[in-house]
Amino acid sequence: MPAIVSAKAIHKHFGTLHVLKGVDLDVAERELVFVIGPSGSGKSTLLRCLNRLEQPTSGSITVDGIDMLSSKTDINHARQRIGMVFQSFNLYPHMTALGNVTLALRKVAGKSRAEADRLGQAALERVGLADRAHHRPAELSGGQQQRVAIARAIALEPKVMLFDEPTSALDPELVGSVLAVMRSLRESGMTMVVVSHEMGFARAAADRVVFMDHGLIVEQGAPAQIFETPSHERTRAFIGQIQRH
Amino acid sequence: MSSWDRFLHTFFNLQVMEKYLPDILSGMVLTIELALAVVVAGLLAGLILALIRSLGIRPLNWLIIFVVDIFRSLPPLVVIVLIYFGLPAAGLSASAFVSTWLSLALVLMAFSEEIFWAGITSTPRGQWEAARSTGLSFSQTLFSVILPQALRITIAPLTNRTIAITKGTALGTVVALHEILGMASSAVSNSYNPSPLMMGAAAYIVLFLPVVVAARWIETKFAWKR
Amino acid sequence: MEEIVQAFFNWEIASEAMPIVLQGLLNTILLSLMVVPLGLINGLLLAVLAQSHRRWIRWPLMAWVDFFRAFPPLVLLILLFAGLPFAGLELNGFSCVAIAFFLNTGAYYGEILRAGIESIPRGQVEAARSTGLSATQTMIYVVLPQAVRNVLPDLLSNTLEVVKLTALGSVVAVPELLFQARQAQSVTYNATPIVMAAVIYFLILWPVVRLLSRLEHRALVLRG
Numbered sequence: 001m002p003a004i005v006s007a008k009a010i011h012k013h014f015g016t017l018h019v020l021k022g023v024d025l026d027v028a029e030r031e032l033v034f035v036i037g038p039s040g041s042g043k044s045t046l047l048r049c050l051n052r053l054e055q056p057t058s059g060s061i062t063v064d065g066i067d068m069l070s071s072k073t074d075i076n077h078a079r080q081r082i083g084m085v086f087q088s089f090n091l092y093p094h095m096t097a098l099g100n101v102t103l104a105l106r107k108v109a110g111k112s113r114a115e116a117d118r119l120g121q122a123a124l125e126r127v128g129l130a131d132r133a134h135h136r137p138a139e140l141s142g143g144q145q146q147r148v149a150i151a152r153a154i155a156l157e158p159k160v161m162l163f164d165e166p167t168s169a170l171d172p173e174l175v176g177s178v179l180a181v182m183r184s185l186r187e188s189g190m191t192m193v194v195v196s197h198e199m200g201f202a203r204a205a206a207d208r209v210v211f212m213d214h215g216l217i218v219e220q221g222a223p224a225q226i227f228e229t230p231s232h233e234r235t236r237a238f239i240g241q242i243q244r245h
Numbered sequence: 246m247s248s249w250d251r252f253l254h255t256f257f258n259l260q261v262m263e264k265y266l267p268d269i270l271s272g273m274v275l276t277i278e279l280a281l282a283v284v285v286a287g288l289l290a291g292l293i294l295a296l297i298r299s300l301g302i303r304p305l306n307w308l309i310i311f312v313v314d315i316f317r318s319l320p321p322l323v324v325i326v327l328i329y330f331g332l333p334a335a336g337l338s339a340s341a342f343v344s345t346w347l348s349l350a351l352v353l354m355a356f357s358e359e360i361f362w363a364g365i366t367s368t369p370r371g372q373w374e375a376a377r378s379t380g381l382s383f384s385q386t387l388f389s390v391i392l393p394q395a396l397r398i399t400i401a402p403l404t405n406r407t408i409a410i411t412k413g414t415a416l417g418t419v420v421a422l423h424e425i426l427g428m429a430s431s432a433v434s435n436s437y438n439p440s441p442l443m444m445g446a447a448a449y450i451v452l453f454l455p456v457v458v459a460a461r462w463i464e465t466k467f468a469w470k471r
Numbered sequence: 472m473e474e475i476v477q478a479f480f481n482w483e484i485a486s487e488a489m490p491i492v493l494q495g496l497l498n499t500i501l502l503s504l505m506v507v508p509l510g511l512i513n514g515l516l517l518a519v520l521a522q523s524h525r526r527w528i529r530w531p532l533m534a535w536v537d538f539f540r541a542f543p544p545l546v547l548l549i550l551l552f553a554g555l556p557f558a559g560l561e562l563n564g565f566s567c568v569a570i571a572f573f574l575n576t577g578a579y580y581g582e583i584l585r586a587g588i589e590s591i592p593r594g595q596v597e598a599a600r601s602t603g604l605s606a607t608q609t610m611i612y613v614v615l616p617q618a619v620r621n622v623l624p625d626l627l628s629n630t631l632e633v634v635k636l637t638a639l640g641s642v643v644a645v646p647e648l649l650f651q652a653r654q655a656q657s658v659t660y661n662a663t664p665i666v667m668a669a670v671i672y673f674l675i676l677w678p679v680v681r682l683l684s685r686l687e688h689r690a691l692v693l694r695g
Binding site for chain 3: 252255256314315317318319320321322323324326327330331334335336359363366408409412413414415416418419425426430433438439442443445446449450453454456457458461
C-alpha cells in the first residue's frame with residue numbers, strides 16, 4: 001500500500017532542547033498507527049509536525065503527495081486533508097456544535113451555508129450527536145465535546161486523521177464513547193495516527209504500534225509483538241510500567 | 246534657510262526654550278505637587294468610603310453609591326469649572342489649585358472606592374469566618390486578613406485609574422493654573438513661538454512615561470496566583 | 472440658601488439657556504459617535520499587529536501605545552491646535568479633537584483588545600488552523616468574537632471615558648455641551664448653565680456607570 005504520510009529524518013529543537021532526533025515514519029492508506037511512549041518522548045511533537053502546527057528544524061514531510069514543509073505549499077489548503085483532534089477538544093465556545101463543524105466548511109471549503117449545514121449535520125450523525133447540533137460546548141459532556149471535535153475534523157473529509165491524546169482529559173466513563181467513534185472511523189477505512197495511552201484500544205484496533213523514547217523511534221511492529229514480545233529493553237520497561245496500572 | 250532648519254527654528258528654538266525653561270520647570274513642580282495631593286487625598290477618601298461601606302449600613306451605603314456614581318459620570322473638566330466658576334456665585338471662592346485638586350481628588354475617590362470595594366467583596370467569606378472564629382475583631386480581620394488579599398486584586402486597576410486621573414492635572418490650564426500646560430501656553434502666546442509647547446510635551450513625557458512603565462511592572466509583579 | 476438657588480438653579484436662566492445647552496448636547500453626541508469608532512478601529516489595528524512574531528513590529532508598537540497612554544490628551548490637543556498653525560497647518564478645533572482622540576483612545580482600546588486577544592487559549596488557534604482556516608480567518612471568526620466578549624466591560628468602561636473626554640473640545644472651541652454651557656454662563660454671569668450641563672452629563676452617563684459597576688464587579692470577583 002502506498003504511504004499516504006511520509007516523514008523523513010525529522011529533527012525538532014525547542015531552543016536548545018532537542019526533542020525529535022531524526023524520526024522516520026511512513027503511514028500507509030487505511031492504516032491505524034498507534035504511537036506510545038513516556039511523556040517527553042516527542043510523540044505529540046511528531047504528530048503536530050505532520051500538519052505543521054510545529055515546524056520541524058529539519059527533515060521532510062509529505063502527506064497525500066503534498067510537501068508540508070515547503071513555503072510554496074498553500075498550508076491552509078493542505079490542512080483540509082488532515083484532520084486533527086486535540087486532548088483539550090478546543091471547541092469554539094461561542095458557536096453551537098453545528099457551528100463548530102461548519103465553520104471551516106464555509107470559510108475554507110467555500111460551501112454555501114445550506115450545503116455546509118447538511119454536511120455538518122451528517123458528520124454529527126456519524127459521531128452520534130445529530131440531536132445536539134444546536135447545543136453549545138458548555139452544554140455538552142467531555143465525551144460529547146470530543147466527539148463534536150471529531151465531527152469537526154471529519155466534516156472536511158480528510159485523508160488522514162491525527163489524534164493527540166484524545167481521551168486523556170476525559171473522565172473514565174466517557175472514554176468509551178470516544179473510542180467507539182474512533183473504532184467506527186477505522187472500520188470505514190480512515191487512515192489514523194493516534195498518540196494515546198489507551199493500550200486496550202491499541203491491542204484491538206491498531207495495525208502498527210510505534211514506541212518512542214527520547215525523541216527517537218525505538219521499536220515498531222504489530223500490537224501483539226510490541227505488547228507481548230518487545231525486542232528492546234526500554235520498550236519492555238515501558239510496557240511493564242503501563243501494564244502495572 | 247532649508248525647510249528643516251526652519252522647522253527646527255520654529256518648533257525647537259533654543260533661545261526661546263532657554264528663556265522659558267524656568268517657567269516650565271516651575272510648572273513641573275506644581276504638576277507634581279498637584280498629582281501627589283490628588284493621589285493621597287483621592288485614594289485615602291476612596292479607601293475610607295469602601296471601609297465604611299463594609300460596615301453594611303444600608304442608607305449610608307446608598308449615599309456613598311450615589312456620590313460615587315456622580316463623580317464617575319461627570320467629566321473632571323466639568324467638575325473643575327463648576328467649582329472654580331460656580332463657588333464665587335455662592336459667596337465662596339476656590340483657587341485654581343484647590344479647584345483642580347478637589348475635582349480630581351473627588352473623581353479618584355469615586356473610582357478607587359469602587360475598586361477597593363470590589364477587592365474587599367471578592368475576598369471569600371471563608372476568610373472573614375476563619376479570622377473571626379479565632380477571636381479577631383472586625384477591624385483586626387479587616388486590616389490583617391482581608392485588606393492584604395484585597396490589595397492583590399486592586400493593584401492593577403488602581404494604578405491604571407490613578408495614572409489616568411493624574412494626567413488630568415493638565416486640565417488646570419482651563420482655570421489658569423500655573424502647571425506645565427498653562428505655563429507653556431502663555432509662553433507660546435508671549436513669544437509667538439511653539440517651542441515652549443514642545444518643552445511642555447517633553448516635560449509630561451519625562452514625568453509620566455516612567456510612571457506608566459512602572460505601572461506595567463507593578464501589574465506583572467502582582468499577578469501571582471492565590 | 473436663596474442665593475445658592477439663584478446662583479446655581481435659576482429657572483429663568485435655565486430656560487433661556489436650554490436651547491444653547493441642548494445644541495451642545497447634540498454636538499457631544501455627534502462627536503462621540505465619530506470618535507469612538509475611530510478609536511476602536513485604531514485599537515483593533517494595534518491589537519492585531521501586536522500579535523506579530525516580529526520584534527521590529529512589536530516593540531515600536533508597544534512604545535507607541537505606552538507613549539499615547541502616558542501623554543495627557545489635553546496636551547496633545549493643544550499641541551495640535553496651537554502648534555500646527557506654526558507649521559502652516561490650520562486645523563479647526565473639531566479636526567484637532569478627532570486626531571488627538573484617535574491617537575489617545577486608540578492606544579487605550581488597543582491595550583484592552585490586546586489583553587482580550589491574548590487571553591484566548593492557544594488551543595483555539597491550533598484547532599482553527601488545523602481545519603485549514605487561515606491566520607486572518609482564525610482571528611476574525613474564532614479569536615476576536617471571544618476576545619471582545621471577554622473584555623466587553625473594559626471596552627464599555629473606556630467608551631464611557633471617551634464620551635467624558637469630549638468635554639475637552641470646549642478648550643478648543645468645539646461647541647459641545649461644556650463649551651455651550653460656559654458660553655451661556657459667561658453671558659449670564661450665572662453658574663446655572665454649568666449645573667445644567669452637569670445634570671445632563673449625569674442623566675446620560677449614569678445608567679452606563681451603573682451597568683458598568685455591575686459588570687466590573689462580577690468580572691473582578693470571577694478573576695479573584
